[in-house]
Amino acid sequence: MCLAWALCAIAFVGFSPAPLAARDPDGIQLASVHAVVGDLENGEVLYAKRDDIAVPIASVTKLMTAMVVLDGKQPLDEWISIVSWSESHGKNRYSRLRVGSHTTRAQLLRLALMSSENLAGHVLARHYPGGLDAFIAAMNAKAKALGMSRTHFEDPSGLSVSNRSSAADLWKMANAAYGYDTIREYSTTFQYTASFRQPRYTLSYGNTNPLTASRRWDVALSKTGYLTEAGRCLVMVADIAGKPVGMVLLNSFGTRTPLGDASRVRRWLQTGSSGSIAGAALEYERRVAAPYDDPEQQGVHESGRQIPRDPH
Numbered sequence: 001m002c003l004a005w006a007l008c009a010i011a012f013v014g015f016s017p018a019p020l021a022a023r024d025p026d027g028i029q030l031a032s033v034h035a036v037v038g039d040l041e042n043g044e045v046l047y048a049k050r051d052d053i054a055v056p057i058a059s060v061t062k063l064m065t066a067m068v069v070l071d072g073k074q075p076l077d078e079w080i081s082i083v084s085w086s087e088s089h090g091k092n093r094y095s096r097l098r099v100g101s102h103t104t105r106a107q108l109l110r111l112a113l114m115s116s117e118n119l120a121g122h123v124l125a126r127h128y129p130g131g132l133d134a135f136i137a138a139m140n141a142k143a144k145a146l147g148m149s150r151t152h153f154e155d156p157s158g159l160s161v162s163n164r165s166s167a168a169d170l171w172k173m174a175n176a177a178y179g180y181d182t183i184r185e186y187s188t189t190f191q192y193t194a195s196f197r198q199p200r201y202t203l204s205y206g207n208t209n210p211l212t213a214s215r216r217w218d219v220a221l222s223k224t225g226y227l228t229e230a231g232r233c234l235v236m237v238a239d240i241a242g243k244p245v246g247m248v249l250l251n252s253f254g255t256r257t258p259l260g261d262a263s264r265v266r267r268w269l270q271t272g273s274s275g276s277i278a279g280a281a282l283e284y285e286r287r288v289a290a291p292y293d294d295p296e297q298q299g300v301h302e303s304g305r306q307i308p309r310d311p312h
Contacts (some may be wrong), residue, residue, distance in 0.1 A: 002049070002312055005056070006050060008069045013019045014053075015198065016280065022266060023046060023047075023269055023272055024272060025046075025047050026246075027268055027272045027273045027274060028047055028264065028265070028268040028273075028274040029264070029274050029276075030106070030249065030261045030264055030265070030274070030275060030277075030285075031253060031261055031277045031278075031282060031284070031285050032049075032249040032250055032251060032252040032257070032261050032285070033049075033055075033231065033251040033252065033256065033258065033259045033263070033285055033289050033292075034049060034050045034051060034053060034055060034166070034167040034248070034249075034250040035047065035048065035049045035051070035167055035247070035248060035249050035250065035286050036048045036049075036051050036168060036170070036171040036247070036248040037245065037246070037247050037248075037265050038171060038246050039243050039244070039245060039246075040174075040175055040178055040237060040243075040244040040246045041243055041244055043175070043201065045171065045266075046184055046269075047094065047268075048167070048168065049167075049197070050055050050168035050289065050292055051148065051166060051168040051248075052166050052167075052168055052193060053148040053150075053166055053167075053292060054151070054152075054164045054165060054166050054169075054261060055164060055165070055166070055230065056161045056162075056163060056164055056227055056229045056230040056252060057158065057164065057165045057170065057230060057233060057250065058158045058163070058225030058226050058230040059116045059118070059153070059157065059158040059223065059224060059232055059233075060165075060170060060223050060225040060233050060235050060250075061121075061153060061156065061157065061158030061163045061225070062112050062113055062116065062156075062157065062158060062159065062222075062223060062237065063113075063173055063174070063177045063183065063187075064123050064139050064142060064143065064153065064173060064225050065112065065121050065124065065125065065139065065156045065157070066109060066112065066177065066180070066182075066183050066186070066187075067142060067176060067177055067180060067183070068128070068135060068138045068139050068142055068156075068182055068311060069105070069109055069124050069128070070109075070182055070183070071138070071142070072128060072138075073131065074105060074127070074128070075106050075108060076103065076104065076109070076182075077104055077106060078102070078104060078105050078242060079102045079103065079104055080102065080103070080105055080108070080123065080127045081100065081101070081102050081123075081127075082097045082098060082100060082101050082103065082123055082196075083099065083101070083117070083122075083123055083126050083127075084099045085119070085122060086126065086132060087121075087146065090275065093118065093119070093159070095117065095118060095119035095120075096203055097117070097119050097123075097196075097203075098196065098201070099119065100198070101196045101197065101198055101201070102196060102197050102198050103194060103195065103196045103197075105124065105127070106143055106194070107194045108120040108121075108123055108124050109124060109182070109186055110139060110186040110189060110192060110194075111192070111194060111196065111205055111223070112124065112157070113183065113186040113187040113189075113206045113223065114186060114187060114188070114189045114190075114205065114206075114208070114212075114222075115192075115193060115205040115206060115207065115208060116203070116208050116223075116224060116225070118157040118158075118159060119157075120158045121157035121158075122155075122156060124132070124156065124176060125156040125222075126173070128134070132156075135156055136153055136155065136156065138202075139153040139156065140152065140208075142174070143165075143169070144212055146169075146170055146172050146176050147169075148169035148170075148172055148173060148207070148209035149169070150164075150165060150166040150167075150168070150169050151158055151164065151165040151169045151173075152164055153164070158227070159227075161227060161229045163229070164214060165311050166251055167248045170248045170250070171233055171246060171248050173235075174221065174235050174237060174246045174248060175246065177221060177243070178220065178221050178246070182236075183221065184220055184237075185223050186278055187221050187222045187223055188207070188212045188219050188221065188222055189207060189212070190206065190207045190212045190213040191206050191207070191213075192204070192205050193205075193207070195216035198291070206223040209222040209223075209224050209234065209236065209259075210259070211238075211259060211262065216246040218238055218239040219236060219237070219238050219311070220235075220237045220238060221235075221237035221246075222234075222235070222236045222243060223235045223236075223240045224258070224270040229248070230251060231250070231251030231252055231253070231288070232251070232253070232254065232255060232257055232258050233250045233251065233258065234247065234258035234261070234262065235247070235248050235249070236247045236249075236262060238262070238266070240266050240269050240270070241270065242267075245265070245266075245269065247262055247265055249261045249262065251288060252285070253280060253281040253284035253285070253300065254281065257278075257281045260277070260278070260281070264277070274296060297309070
């Protein structure tokens with residue numbers, strides 16, 4: 001029996017994952033146009049790709065929104081009214097929330113993080129001391145304090161294409177957001193039923209990141225994002241090989257590609273090789289990244305010219 005246990009222990013040691021920092025960056029290939037992967041435990045960036053370019057970030061914005069809400073120290077159990085939109089952003093404004101009804105600040109924050117409920121983010125900002133303008137100013141001040149030099153916010157939900165950041169800056173934001181217990185809990189809630197009153201009703205929501213429900217993943221923080229101009233985005237922290245690994249994955253093809261990139265990151269960290277990428281996703285990455293990689297087109301992305309994107 002003792003010999004058997006000894007052999008098992010030897011086998012376990014022999015096949016245990018190598019330290020994260022030991023992985024060769026040449027062994028990873030991702031479909032996202034911009035990316036950062038790192039160890040949150042020691043702050044070390046293990047992989048980066050086009051990480052210094054400011055691009056639209058869509059609903060990834062809501063991680064900053066959540067930090068500003070929590071920094072404001074307003075009671076999470078306070079019931080507040082659902083107000084209507086006050087800005088002109090025309091995209092993704094649909095919401096099941098009933099204007100005029102009431103719910104708690106905590107429930108709105110959870111819905112904004114887990115299900116990317118856009119009106120919830122707007123309502124939280126409208127009920128901030130000083131209102132929407134003060135909230136956006138606080139978002140930009142927080143970004144500056146975190147050293148996010150390539151970041152600018154113009155709305156709390158991520159509907160504005162002027163909400164821009166770089167993967168390197170979002171890595172800093174993810175590190176900061178990971179330090180909030182409430183953000184970790186709310187952003188990884190897989191399903192939730194919110195309660196409202198005046199009138200009384202309930203609404204059920206699911207997480208926009210299906211990995212939060214997977215037994216194969218231990219997700220500690222999550223935020224997805226999508227606009228046509230931003231592509232599919234994912235900021236996530238997951239336990240891999242006993243380490244909190246942060247991933248910033250910006251602008252990829254189709255709803256499943258960021259999830260595929262997350263799996264490629266994990267495979268790379270566990271085996272040293274990320275595996276292959278589907279042809280359509282790889283072609284999208286190459287096409288969209290061309291203006292960034294071509295020396296003759298350097299600076300095009302900063303000029304505001306929109307890069308043609310796949311309609312899907």
